[in-house]
Amino acid sequence: MSDPREYHIDLDGRRLAVVEWGDPQGTPLVALHGWLDNAASFTLLAQRLPDVRLIAPDLAGHGRSDHRAPGQPYYIWDNVADVLALLDALELQQVALLGHSMGASIATLLAGAFPERISQLMLLDGLAPRTYAADTLPEQMAAALKKGKRIRRRGWRPYSSFNDALQARMSGRYPVSREAANWLLARSLEQTSDGWCWRHDIALSQPSVVRLCNEQIAAFLQRLSMPVLLMMAERGDEIDGVQPLLERVSELTYRVLDGGHHMHLEDAPAARIAGLIRERL
Structure with missing residues (x-):
């Protein structure tokens, strides 16, 4: 496989880093990668799709992309605007779109x-954003704002060595292999005078101040006029959550694959995912 090509686009003075394979x-x-991941999340799939022009941005606040302005929340729909700007900057009138987890939610909204801009929608262990019931929004907003203040005050805890950070990523809530952790950390970690620190914005850890409600999500799903391939992880924890939404998608192919939440970074399921993508493209 040829070396990845890296560049960035300017979004009104904010840098959006992009990797192409x-x-x-x-x-x-x-x-589109998941929460607290980055473009390197698609390295293994890129190795199995050499004939495809695979374009992966580091979403705002992640990897080598700039953070949003201090104090600005990370609303999921703001990523939709960023990805649309990426398509326009690359003069891509229509593309196939792949998303993992949070990236799948962004892809569905877009x-x-x-x-008319999306020819194929392919989703990995995710379908739509999490919701708040409309009548719970005031309490959810208050709790999120209070927690956000505490998080921003605290900041990320630096690691004393790269290996400590590597072990933490390998054994986190969604474990990945050493090789995958190295790919991700190469874009997400930097050495400072205090130790090895995450590049991604601490504000990403704040709970959502506002979320869409079920009726709004249904409206987006009903607008998916393109073929949709949803690939869920058998050993993930998202399957039950997507079941009530499946009937909202008219042209849906649904597959459950043997793997964990980051199955696209596991050899066997990644080969299966790449095969399903090739069939679509």
């Missing part, structure tokens, strides 16, 4: 809002 003349596939 594969054939520059191949079918464009834009890939495809629902702009179905």
Whole structure:
């Protein structure tokens, strides 16, 4: 596989870092990573899709992309605007779209809002954003704002060595292999005078101040006019949550694959995912 190509686009003075793999003349596939991951999340799939032009941004506040302005919340729909700006900057009128977890939610919102821009929607262990029931929003907002103040005051705890950070990523809530952890940390970690620190914005850890409600999510799902391939992880914890939503998607292919939440970073399921993507493209 050829070396990845790295560049950035400017979003009104804010840098959005992008990685591309594969054939520059191949079918464009834009890939959106999950929460606290980065573009390197798609390294293993890129190795298995050399004929595809795989385009993966570091979403705002992640990896080598700039943070949002201090005090600005990380609303999921703001990522939709960023990805749309990426498509426009690359002069891509229509693309296939792949998303993992949080990236899957962003992809669904984008495809629902702009179905004419998306030829194929492919989702990994996620379908739509988490919701707040409308009548719980005041209490949820208050709790999120209080927790956000505490988080911003505390900041990230630095690690004394790269290996300590590597072990923490390998054994986190969603474990990954040493090789995958190295890929992710190469874009998410930097050495400072205090030790090894995360690049991603501490504000990403704040609970959502506002979320969409079930009726709004349903409206986006019903606008998905393109073929949708939903691949859920058998050993993940998201399957039950997507079940009530499946009937809202008209042109849906649903697959459950043997793997954990980061199955696209595991050899066997990644090979299966790449095969399903090739069939679509």
